[in-house]
Amino acid sequence: MASHVAGPDIEKLIKLLARLPGLGPRSARRVALHLIKNKDQLLVPLSEAMRVAVEKVQVCETCGNIDSASPCTICTDTRRDPSVLVVVEDVSDLWALERASVINAAYHVLGGTLSPLDGVGPDDLNIAGLLKRTAKGEIREIILAVNATVEGQTTAHYITDQLQEQAKELKVSNPAYEPIRISQLAHGVPIGGELDYLDEGTLLQAIRSRKAFE
Amino acid sequence: MASHVAGPDIEKLIKLLARLPGLGPRSARRVALHLIKNKDQLLVPLSEAMRVAVEKVQVCETCGNIDSASPCTICTDTRRDPSVLVVVEDVSDLWALERASVINAAYHVLGGTLSPLDGVGPDDLNIAGLLKRTAKGEIREIILAVNATVEGQTTAHYITDQLQEQAKELKVSNPAYEPIRISQLAHGVPIGGELDYLDEGTLLQAIRSRKAFE
Ligand SMILES: [Zn+2]
Ligand SMILES: [Zn+2]
Numbered sequence A, B: 001m002a003s004h005v006a007g008p009d010i011e012k013l014i015k016l017l018a019r020l021p022g023l024g025p026r027s028a029r030r031v032a033l034h035l036i037k038n039k040d041q042l043l044v045p046l047s048e049a050m051r052v053a054v055e056k057v058q059v060c061e062t063c064g065n066i067d068s069a070s071p072c073t074i075c076t077d078t079r080r081d082p083s084v085l086v087v088v089e090d091v092s093d094l095w096a097l098e099r100a101s102v103i104n105a106a107y108h109v110l111g112g113t114l115s116p117l118d119g120v121g122p123d124d125l126n127i128a129g130l131l132k133r134t135a136k137g138e139i140r141e142i143i144l145a146v147n148a149t150v151e152g153q154t155t156a157h158y159i160t161d162q163l164q165e166q167a168k169e170l171k172v173s174n175p176a177y178e179p180i181r182i183s184q185l186a187h188g189v190p191i192g193g194e195l196d197y198l199d200e201g202t203l204l205q206a207i208r209s210r211k212a213f214e
Helices: A007-017 A025-037 A039-056 A091-099 A128-137 A148-172 A200-208 B005-018 B026-036 B039-056 B091-100 B126-135 B150-173 B200-208
Strands: A082-088 A105-109 A143-144 A181-183 B081-088 B107-111 B139-143 B183-184
Touching: A007 A025, A007 B039, A025 A039, A025 B039, A025 B091, A039 B005, A039 B026, A039 B039, A082 A091, A082 A128, A091 A105, A091 B026, A105 A128, A143 A148, A148 A181, A148 B026, A148 B183, B005 B026, B026 B039, B081 B091, B091 B107, B107 B126, B126 B150, B139 B150, B150 B183
Parallel strands: A082 A105, A082 A143, A143 A181, B081 B107, B081 B139, B139 B183
Antiparallel strands: none
16 A cells, blocks of 8 residues: 555656655655646656756766767857866866856866775776877866865876876977976865864865965 | 856756755756766656656546546545545645555545635635535545644634534435544654653643553
């Protein structure tokens, strides 16, 4: 009786909704009811948006972003500076930087971080794709916008080594070759952050990177 | 730039997901990414389940339940006792009772509670449909499974009055007519509930409705 309270079609919908991040069985039922009660205003357009996503959404073969075109909207945006490449771990990081509108550059999504304990090695990330892009000689700066975690920093170091290795080789075939500038995000006290709530590592970094008071 | 971070198709999906109860703009983005990254395992079946819901799901014309058939799975279930009618405010309450497998009866969904302040009167609820069902003389008991709120109790009183009015009329045309038994859910300390956390109203009700210790 309880297994098919609402008929098999709705139960199936609830079961799938319950697999979305942040939803559980209870909230999935609430969402399903809300969808059904707002059929024309919500269920129909959401169903249609999902159908479009199924048909059109893909991973950009250039940068690893997710979009309905490949190369993606960002890669084909001519108002961006293609000589600056922001390297991120995940598409969600790319979206976060874009939402903040902090830089008008190109991106490269690694698809994770090096994590030997979890069996994630260089070949599991899109590092080869990054080196292919930098080999063309059109990129002047790489901003390693990885998370301030051990894995993020390990990955940043690995990529830096690979880029320096590549720079040496490119210099051999072209003595005029200028190596790519590699930078990383500044670490410190977040805006609005209270020192009391920050960990020692952040505080140490904030002290070490201290700047003249303006 | 920031308005179309992920291309219009994905932005539209995110915007619709953000309208689901319990989700905000941030979690909607996380859900969209999760869907796209798990295209075959989640996005495709969920999209299909929504399409089926759009096409098939409807409100049962007998009881007000939501199902892919009308009369619904519950109304056509011959193993249920059709002489007992559980009156609930919302489909979610019907589902909650069914999940708990506490009664094998028929249901009637009111679609809300009387709330003069919000402009909800008797005609806005499915009370006429309830009286039409009880007029047939096949229902012996009505369980008013409304919420233990002021609005729920007001609604219960109103329905009780209407049913007693109807019983009088039915008795006129048929002196052998037996009035319907009307009951409501017991109030008290919930199982596992700690007295310390309960409000005064619940405690008062629990004392008043106290029973001999078994
Ligand atoms: Zn791209
Ligand atoms: Zn029904």
